[in-house]
Amino acid sequence: MEIIVAKDYQDMSEAAADIIAELVSEKPGCVLGLATGSTPEGLYAELVKRYEEEGLDFSRVATFNLDEYRGLSHDHEQSYHYFMQKHLFDHVNVRPENTHVPNGANPDAEAACDAYEASIALSGGVDLQLLGLGHNGHIGFNEPADEFTKETNCVDLTESTIQANSRLFNSADEVPRQAYTMGIGTIMAAKQILLVVSGEDKAQIVRDVFFGPVTPKVPASILQFHPNAIAVVDEAAFSAC
Ligand code: GLP
Numbered sequence: 001m002e003i004i005v006a007k008d009y010q011d012m013s014e015a016a017a018d019i020i021a022e023l024v025s026e027k028p029g030c031v032l033g034l035a036t037g038s039t040p041e042g043l044y045a046e047l048v049k050r051y052e053e054e055g056l057d058f059s060r061v062a063t064f065n066l067d068e069y070r071g072l073s074h075d076h077e078q079s080y081h082y083f084m085q086k087h088l089f090d091h092v093n094v095r096p097e098n099t100h101v102p103n104g105a106n107p108d109a110e111a112a113c114d115a116y117e118a119s120i121a122l123s124g125g126v127d128l129q130l131l132g133l134g135h136n137g138h139i140g141f142n143e144p145a146d147e148f149t150k151e152t153n154c155v156d157l158t159e160s161t162i163q164a165n166s167r168l169f170n171s172a173d174e175v176p177r178q179a180y181t182m183g184i185g186t187i188m189a190a191k192q193i194l195l196v197v198s199g200e201d202k203a204q205i206v207r208d209v210f211f212g213p214v215t216p217k218v219p220a221s222i223l224q225f226h227p228n229a230i231a232v233v234d235e236a237a238f239s240a241c
Pocket of ligand 1: 038039134
């Protein structure tokens with residue numbers, strides 16, 4: 001894994017946006033795998049800026065988000081679909097029909113996950129998968145487990161993830177207990193991985209992910225085996241390495 005240490009959050013956001021913007025310029029019909037969470041917000045703001053100021057063209061880009069809460073409809077303010085509209089899709093010229101987020105409103109988990117996996121395959125596969133990192137090493141919503149997940153699946157969120165994500169809801173009780181997420185196998189099938197991490201609170205997990213053993217107990221550690229993975233990490237997040 002190539003590791004780029006950025007000065008701070010803004011520097012991380014710009015460096016990661018450079019990588020995505022370069023791909024979009026070189027391959028206008030590329031397939032981007034996208035992520036939610038606080039970490040990529042600055043990078044999406046950078047991409048919007050490049051669309052507005054430099055005409056970065058998203059008209060042929062297709063996007064697939066990593067995950068979605070089970071039970072939240074597209075227009076729910078805490079849904080990841082809503083997040084993507086707010087931070088990126090509403091501000092660039094990506095075509096709505098080319099954007100994909102797992103359908104959290106479909107209560108049939110198997111049908112929702114199978115349909116999502118099939119539409120990724122139909123697109124020809126993800127060129128670049130953007131990832132954030134959970135405090136427990138999760139990527140997407142692939143929580144620490146005894147084995148790596150393969151395809152898009154329905155997961156039970158851990159108590160620590162529910163607590164961490166409750167900051168965006170009125171209370172922890174409102175956080176859905178399950179989510180649909182691309183599997184580790186789906187993520188690893190992307191041609192390129194771009195992991196972004198910021199903040200001292202992630203320093204210990206960053207060290208485990210980059211330099212610890214590869215284990216499903218630290219799901220992101222599998223990225224050590226990806227042939228084309230780049231991590232852009234700010235100094236605070238890299239401080240325990
Ligand atoms: C959520 C998302 C992950 C994200 C993680 C970290 O649980 N499912 O995809 O990477 O949170 O979020 P943040 O960047 O806000 O720390």
